[in-house]
Amino acid sequence: MLTHSQVRHMQERATRMLSQSGIVLTAREQEQIEVVDFNLNELERTGLELVVYINNDRYCAKELVMTPRQTCAQHRHPPLSETNPGKQETFRCRWGIVWLYVEGEPNPSIQARVPRGSESHYTVFHEIELHPGDQYTIPPNTWHWFQSGDEGAIVSEFSSPSYDEFDQFIDPRISRFTTVAE
Amino acid sequence: MLTHSQVRHMQERATRMLSQSGIVLTAREQEQIEVVDFNLNELERTGLELVVYINNDRYCAKELVMTPRQTCAQHRHPPLSETNPGKQETFRCRWGIVWLYVEGEPNPSIQARVPRGSESHYTVFHEIELHPGDQYTIPPNTWHWFQSGDEGAIVSEFSSPSYDEFDQFIDPRISRFTTVAE
Numbered sequence: 140m141l142t143h144s145q146v147r148h149m150q151e152r153a154t155r156m157l158s159q160s161g162i163v164l165t166a167r168e169q170e171q172i173e174v175v176d177f178n179l180n181e182l183e184r185t186g187l188e189l190v191v192y193i194n195n196d197r198y199c200a201k202e203l204v205m206t207p208r209q210t211c212a213q214h215r216h217p218p219l220s221e222t223n224p225g226k227q228e229t230f231r232c233r234w235g236i237v238w239l240y241v242e243g244e245p246n247p248s249i250q251a252r253v254p255r256g257s258e259s260h261y262t263v264f265h266e267i268e269l270h271p272g273d274q275y276t277i278p279p280n281t282w283h284w285f286q287s288g289d290e291g292a293i294v295s296e297f298s299s300p301s302y303d304e305f306d307q308f309i310d311p312r313i314s315r316f317t318t319v320a321e
Numbered sequence: 322m323l324t325h326s327q328v329r330h331m332q333e334r335a336t337r338m339l340s341q342s343g344i345v346l347t348a349r350e351q352e353q354i355e356v357v358d359f360n361l362n363e364l365e366r367t368g369l370e371l372v373v374y375i376n377n378d379r380y381c382a383k384e385l386v387m388t389p390r391q392t393c394a395q396h397r398h399p400p401l402s403e404t405n406p407g408k409q410e411t412f413r414c415r416w417g418i419v420w421l422y423v424e425g426e427p428n429p430s431i432q433a434r435v436p437r438g439s440e441s442h443y444t445v446f447h448e449i450e451l452h453p454g455d456q457y458t459i460p461p462n463t464w465h466w467f468q469s470g471d472e473g474a475i476v477s478e479f480s481s482p483s484y485d486e487f488d489q490f491i492d493p494r495i496s497r498f499t500t501v502a503e
């Protein structure tokens with residue numbers, strides 16, 4: 140659970156990071172930045188800030204903002220129908236460094252720090268390091284998680300339509316939708 | 322037709338504009354910027370520079386770079402099959418000003434200048450002005466054209482998959498694919 144003040148503070152921080160990297164949002168978009176704490180109450184460690192530019196029945200585009208060493212918890216986008224094998228997404232690093240972990244040969248050691256106390260909910264360790272201009276496409280139904288470097292990061296996500304409510308997380312404590320205290 | 326030198330010059334100019342607005346390309350991407358002259362031999366007046374980040378069978382994302390007052394000629398994306406009503410695209414202005422013209426109530430006067438000698442090939446004049454942070458979604462199979470302001474412009478395009486070979490132009494002289502002299 141987050142307070143309104145925490146949400147507002149993080150929205151302002153994300154807006155500043157975007158602005159410094161040359162990305163302009165309208166005032167309305169700034170107020171609608173989605174602050175996700177995955178219901179874990181450790182936003183600085185596990186969380187994500189999202190600007191959804193467009194999400195229609197054909198495609199989706201977002202900006203992901205991550206404060207320093209913030210982690211997006213491990214999840215996958217499962218098949219949704221016979222014709223929809225699940226969300227496919229392309230991450231393009233715009234600013235900072237991101238370490239992305241997907242299924243595949245695990246790296247002997249990784250550069251991200253698995254959030255303390257949540258170790259058992261992180262199971263894929265094939266590391267992809269993204270610098271500005273680098274991008275990587277994650278196939279549907281593939282477990283993945285990611286963490287920004289010491290300066291934070293901005294990542295553009297281009298994808299098939301998002302149906303966040305169907306995302307699967309390993310950690311049973313997680314809810315994709317953040318509760319904000321009244 | 323363009324010469325290799327014209328293409329290289331325009332790729333460098335587009336790279337500079339992107340860089341100044343904070344958008345990083347890899348060296349390989351810089352060399353692959355698509356310079357489109359629509360076969361009209363007036364690149365500065367009618368043309369477009371394109372960075373294709375991703376174009377797969379589910380979604381597409383590009384960066385459009387326009388030099389000052391450069392025009393993308395009127396065209397539409399027709400239906401391609403029973404399940405594909407044609408390309409749908411969302412333009413998000415990142416830098417500069419863009420005037421976009423689509424079907425609908427024509428404006429009494431417009432801010433763009435229709436390319437001289439091509440007046441009969443421009444038939445839609447419902448004007449949408451986009452500043453940084455503004456965006457607009459163009460439905461499939463809708464005639465549209467656009468022109469940048471006096472400083473040029475950078476526009477992100479998020480869309481359903483691109484099949485440029487099926488684009489329809491009003492101007493019969495136009496070819497979507499640029500010939501580069503050997």
